Amino acid sequence: xxxxxxxxxxxxxxxxxxxxxxxxxxxxxxxxxxxxxxxxxxxxxxxxxxxxxxxxxxxxxxxxxxxxxxxxxxxxxxxxxxxxxxxxxxxxxxxxxxxxxxxxxxxxxxxxxxxxxxxxxxxxxxxxxxxxxxxxxxxxxxxxxxxxxxxxxxxxxxxxxxxxxxxxxxxxxxxxxxxxxxxxxxxxxxxxxxxxxxxxxxxxxxxxxxxxxxxxxxxxxxxxxxxxxxxxxxxxxxxxxxxxxxxxxxxxxxxxxxxxxxxxxxxxxxxxxxxxxxxxxxxxxxxxxxxxxxxxxxxxxxxxxxxxxxxxxxxxxxxxxxxxxxxxxxxxxxxxxxxxxxxxxxxxxxxxxxxxxxxxxxxxxxxxxxx
Numbered sequence: 001x002x003x004x005x006x007x008x009x010x011x012x013x014x015x016x017x018x019x020x021x022x023x024x025x026x027x028x029x030x031x032x033x034x035x036x037x038x039x040x041x042x043x044x045x046x047x048x049x050x051x052x053x054x055x056x057x058x059x060x061x062x063x064x065x066x067x068x069x070x071x072x073x074x075x076x077x078x079x080x081x082x083x084x085x086x087x088x089x090x091x092x093x094x095x096x097x098x099x100x101x102x103x104x105x106x107x108x109x110x111x112x113x114x115x116x117x118x119x120x121x122x123x124x125x126x127x128x129x130x131x132x133x134x135x136x137x138x139x140x141x142x143x144x145x146x147x148x149x150x151x152x153x154x155x156x157x158x159x160x161x162x163x164x165x166x167x168x169x170x171x172x173x174x175x176x177x178x179x180x181x182x183x184x185x186x187x188x189x190x191x192x193x194x195x196x197x198x199x200x201x202x203x204x205x206x207x208x209x210x211x212x213x214x215x216x217x218x219x220x221x222x223x224x225x226x227x228x229x230x231x232x233x234x235x236x237x238x239x240x241x242x243x244x245x246x247x248x249x250x251x252x253x254x255x256x257x258x259x260x261x262x263x264x265x266x267x268x269x270x271x272x273x274x275x276x277x278x279x280x281x282x283x284x285x286x287x288x289x290x291x292x293x294x295x296x297x298x299x300x301x302x303x304x305x306x307x308x309x310x311x312x313x314x315x316x317x318x319x320x321x322x323x324x325x326x327x328x329x330x331x332x333x334x335x336x337x338x339x340x341x342x343x344x345x346x347x348x349x350x351x352x353x354x355x356x357x358x359x360x361x362x363x364x365x366x367x368x369x370x371x
Contacts, residue, residue, distance in 0.1 A: 008353050023302065026347025030340035037339060043332060052323030063322075065195065065208040069280065071318035073098065073272040073289070075217040077296030078303065078310040079224045080138075080268035086228065086305045087261040088241035089145065093156025094269040095293025096163035097134035101270020102277045103167050104133030106183055106284035109190035109277075111175065119189035126190060126274055127216075134270015135263040137163060142262025146255035152262065160293070171284055182285035192279035213275030218311065220268060225307040227264075237261055269293060295321075302344060317341075 035045035056067045077094040084091035105126040113122060141155035168181075177184040192211040199206035228234040236257050240247040247254050272292065281288050299317060303309030320340065324333035 007357075008355055011352060011354050022347050022351030023344060026344035027340065029347065030343030033343060034336045034339045037335065038332065041332060043327075048327045048332075048336070051326050052320070054323075055326040056319035056323030061204065061208060065210040067315065067319045067322050068214050069209050069211065070322050071314040072211075072213045072217050072279070073276055073292040074296055074299055074314040074318055075311055076213075076220055076272035076275065077269045077293050078299035078314055079217075079220055079307060080134075080265040080272075081296045081300035082303060082305040082307065082310055083224055083227070083237075083268070084138075084261055084265035085300055086241050087237035087257065088244060089142070089258060089261055089265075090153045091138065091141070091156050091262060091265045092153055092297060093137070093141065093160045093293070094265070094272075094296050095289065095291065096156070096160030097137045097266040097269035098273040098276070098289055098293045099160075099163040099167050100137040100273070101130035101134035101267075102273030102284055102288065103163075103170065104129040104270070105274035106175070106186070106277055109186040110183055110283075115187055117187075117189060119191075122187075122190050123192065123278070126278055127271060130270045130274025131267040132270070134273065135267035137270070138266020139259055139263040142259040145262070146258040167284065168286060171286060175284065177283075183283045186278065186282050190278060191282055192275065194279070209280070211275070211279030213279045216271070216275065220271065221307040221311050224268075228307070233257065233260065269296070290321075298341065298345070302348060 031049070035049070038045040038048050055063055057064055077098060080097070081091055081094055108126045108129045109122065113125070137159055138156075140159065141150075141152040144150040144155055145152045170176075171181050171183060175183045192213055194211045195205045195208040226234075228238070236247065236252045239250070239252065240254055240257055244254055247257075273289075276288055276292075277284050295317065299310055299313050303313045320337060324337050327333040327336065
């Protein structure tokens with residue numbers, strides 16, 4: 001990219017410490033700008049930040065439980081996006097894959113199995129169905145990219161709208177609960193266990209919303225790390241992400257790997273959808289996701305595509321989203337979220353690039369005239 005007299009050029013490869021320092025600097029700048037805006041709007045920045053911290057992390061086990069519950073779908077979708085991005089594929093349709101996973105899980109929970117199916121069977125089947133639904137919605141763009149060269153950015157984004165309307169088709173008609181835009185509540189056997197279920201043994205856990213999807217997301221992060229660092233497929237995906245031409249020259253099955261990467265990416269997002277409908281709302285309904293699939297793109301980017309980073313960034317972002325809702329008026333909370341996230345993204349960009357004076361191009365010799 002060029003500016004008058006200047007140009008933006010990539011920096012040399014950064015160390016992990018330099019990357020972390022840049023992200024921390026962006027967070028501090030965002031907090032500072034947010035505080036300035038709050039004061040200009042007549043609100044107390046100190047009180048607002050104390051409210052966010054208390055509502056997200058320090059306000060007792062209930063606050064942390066709610067934050068980790070919101071971090072679960074961010075984590076699973078973020079892992080899926082990171083896996084695709086590392087392979088050089090831009091999966092921007094995790095939201096649609098989440099919706100398809102939720103739809104498939106809801107079908108298993110309420111419509112495709114007998115009502116008395118035990119939880120030990122229905123929950124694994126819901127997880128498999130959710131993963132399969134998301135994987136199918138991710139594999140379609142992967143197939144189009146591998147066979148026809150169609151941009152996966154366009155197809156994943158467009159399929160998101162199809163997935164949302166597909167859900168609406170069922171919750172408005174065949175699966176509707178007495179005409180409302182939602183399905184009936186799932187049988188309790190189809191609910192992911194919550195910490196509150198252990199309150200009879202440990203009374204301190206009463207009222208906690210954290211469910212079994214969170215440890216499942218942690219296991220998924222471990223599995224993605226193992227895929228990246230311990231398998232041939234992970235190595236081939238990273239090579240293709242750096243240079244598709246080099247991967248083809250080395251004899252790697254690039255087309256097959258594209259399909260697998262997009263299917264696995266979508267499957268993880270679909271699993272996030274299953275966790276939301278089974279662990280949080282206990283039914284399929286309209287707009288059950290506030291945009292977890294879109295936010296996951298930011299999570300994967302800020303985490304530098306590393307699974308451990310995805311876990312950390314998901315928890316921090318979930319804390320911001322959860323805590324900022326307690327700041328009044330509501331528009332201030334949205335403004336604060338935007339300022340902080342924009343600052344972190346900007347710091348990440350300028351951590352990877354630098355602004356320098358444009359180098360003068362050497363003068364070309366004038367062409368010689370006719371002899």
